[in-house]
Amino acid sequence: MSEQVIGANSEVVFHFSVKLSDGSAADSTKVHDKPAKLVMGDGSLTANFEKCLLGLKQGDNKSFELQPQDAFGMPNPDNIYYVDRSKFSVEVEPKVGAIIAFTQPDGTDLPGIVRDVAGDSVTVDFNHPLAGQVVTFEVDILEVKN
Structure with missing residues (x-):
């Protein structure tokens, strides 16, 4: 064989x-x-x-x-978004390092990593973690x- x-x-x-x-x-x-x-x-x-x-x-x-x-x-700077803290639900508190799924307009979830929380501004990175x-x-x- x-x-x-x-x-x-x-x-x-x-x-x-x-x-x-x-x-x-x-x-x-x-x-x-x-x-x-x-x-x-x-x-x-x-x-x-x-x-x-x-x-x-x-x-x-x-x-x-x-x-x-x-x-x-490579990380794409266009995949980093600043999201208003009010967009997060009470159950999902944005903390640095947290991976949060965001529902897209087509219904699919896109995971983002919280990179920074400053006042009401939350920096979310949608680049692949690697x-x-x-x-x-x-x-x-x-x-x-x-």
């Missing part, structure tokens, strides 16, 4: 970890021992993360360092189907 190599349309079952430059894990499927499953190109991963998987096969363990522009992008970070993407390929 020939080994299945990950290609453009492969179905892949794998464990992954995304680690920050200080070595802390931002995300990992190993925490709950639930491997990720995807079909290449299905949008589960960005193109740059998928590129890391191409050519790997079952049993491979690899680590890739990705620059911000290849991972979660934007601007160099990350290490570690993968353990468990299964490949073509």
